[in-house]
Amino acid sequence: MKILFFGGTKFLGRAAVDAALADGHDVTLVNRGTTNPGLYPDVETITADLTGDLDALDGRSWDAAIDLDPTQLPRHTRRRAEKVAGAVDHYVFVSTISVYSDMSQPISEESPVYEPPETEPEEFDPELYGNLKVGSERALRDVFGDRVAIARAGLIVGPHDPTDRFTYWPRRLAEGGDVLAPGSPSQPVQFVDARDLGAFIVRLAADRTGGVYNATGPAEPLTLGEALERMAGGAHLVWMDDQPILDAGVQPWMELPLWLPGTEYAGLCLADISRALAAGIAFRPLEETARDTLAWSLEAGEQRPTLSREKEREILAGA
Numbered sequence: 001m002k003i004l005f006f007g008g009t010k011f012l013g014r015a016a017v018d019a020a021l022a023d024g025h026d027v028t029l030v031n032r033g034t035t036n037p038g039l040y041p042d043v044e045t046i047t048a049d050l051t052g053d054l055d056a057l058d059g060r061s062w063d064a065a066i067d068l069d070p071t072q073l074p075r076h077t078r079r080r081a082e083k084v085a086g087a088v089d090h091y092v093f094v095s096t097i098s099v100y101s102d103m104s105q106p107i108s109e110e111s112p113v114y115e116p117p118e119t120e121p122e123e124f125d126p127e128l129y130g131n132l133k134v135g136s137e138r139a140l141r142d143v144f145g146d147r148v149a150i151a152r153a154g155l156i157v158g159p160h161d162p163t164d165r166f167t168y169w170p171r172r173l174a175e176g177g178d179v180l181a182p183g184s185p186s187q188p189v190q191f192v193d194a195r196d197l198g199a200f201i202v203r204l205a206a207d208r209t210g211g212v213y214n215a216t217g218p219a220e221p222l223t224l225g226e227a228l229e230r231m232a233g234g235a236h237l238v239w240m241d242d243q244p245i246l247d248a249g250v251q252p253w254m255e256l257p258l259w260l261p262g263t264e265y266a267g268l269c270l271a272d273i274s275r276a277l278a279a280g281i282a283f284r285p286l287e288e289t290a291r292d293t294l295a296w297s298l299e300a301g302e303q304r305p306t307l308s309r310e311k312e313r314e315i316l317a318g319a
């Protein structure tokens with residue numbers, strides 16, 4: 001089928017485009033041509049800034065659109081949706097689990113969500129991430145009704161991840177030695193390989209499936225302890241309570257990825273994914289994600305700073 005992608009050249013979009021091409025779909029991309037230009041020389045790219053003039057989309061039609069939300073503002077989402085409402089049969093939008101307003105409890109698709117901001121900011125504001133996504137979701141429901149699928153993604157991981165929120169672990173564990181393992185080994189963790197999520201959103205488009213889906217993994221509950229053990233190789237995990245790590249000033253999740261102390265975010269990694277499973281989401285083994293992420297990361301070089309080895313050593317020395 002013919003699929004139009006808004007975005008498609010950085011991380012999740014790239015994985016979804018790869019999945020669509022592997023499935024034999026006819027792909028058209030819309031982006032500014034600045035992120036990884038030349039990545040898909042054989043794929044048609046409509047060069048356009050989605051905050052501006054959308055006339056380049058006139059007179060065309062596709063079976064489905066997949067929207068990676070490149071502009072992150074509801075007014076732009078609405079504009080492009082209205083532009084293609086008569087030109088595509090089905091629409092798939094990538095939202096986030098951050099739409100849920102109470103992360104302390106397990107999350108289902110019916111859990112309460114934030115309100116869209118009363119006044120939309122001029123530019124994307126990370127503080128309003130969840131609110132803005134809710135605004136975009138509502139705009140799409142207005143325009144497409146039941147012709148839209150919304151994938152509320154959890155933590156997305158894997159090769160080409162620009163956030164380094166998971167990549168830390170395969171890298172650190174591959175270095176070996178004593179590795180600071182934070183908090184409780186029984187803490188639940190959820191994340192999804194971009195390639196598995198990419199394949200899922202293409203499937204939602206191909207099957208013309210509508211509805212809202214928590215889109216994260218794995219299929220069966222996973223703990224931080226099991227996840228780290230399965231990636232550990234020869235490394236030695238040294239478990240330490242939350243408090244001394246917090247006292248050392250380590251920032252959970254961003255500085256020491258997957259670590260969620262306290263109760264405020266206790267539900268973040270307890271999303272019910274039964275709907276997505278029924279709609280066909282499937283997961284590769286964690287070991288494969290870790291191996292491929294490590295290989296990519298070593299080649300990609302410098303990444304966003306996470307817990308330094310020096311700070312880790314100091315914390316371990318105080319144990």
Ligand SMILES: NC(=O)c1ccc[n+]([C@@H]2O[C@H](COP(=O)([O-])OP(=O)(O)OC[C@H]3O[C@@H](n4cnc5c(N)ncnc54)[C@H](OP(=O)(O)O)[C@@H]3O)[C@@H](O)[C@H]2O)c1
Binds near residue numbers: 034068070096155
């Ligand atoms: N990372 C996570 O853990 C996580 C979790 C939940 C949800 N999400 C969501 O997942 C999505 C993934 O994004 P991604 O970066 O991986 O997608 P992507 O589609 O791989 O990359 C972003 C694309 O947007 C294009 N773009 C950016 N600004 C544009 C503009 N003004 N006009 C036209 N095109 C523009 C970029 O190309 P050019 O720069 O060349 O224009 C690029 O192709 C986002 O919606 C994010 O909110 C992420």
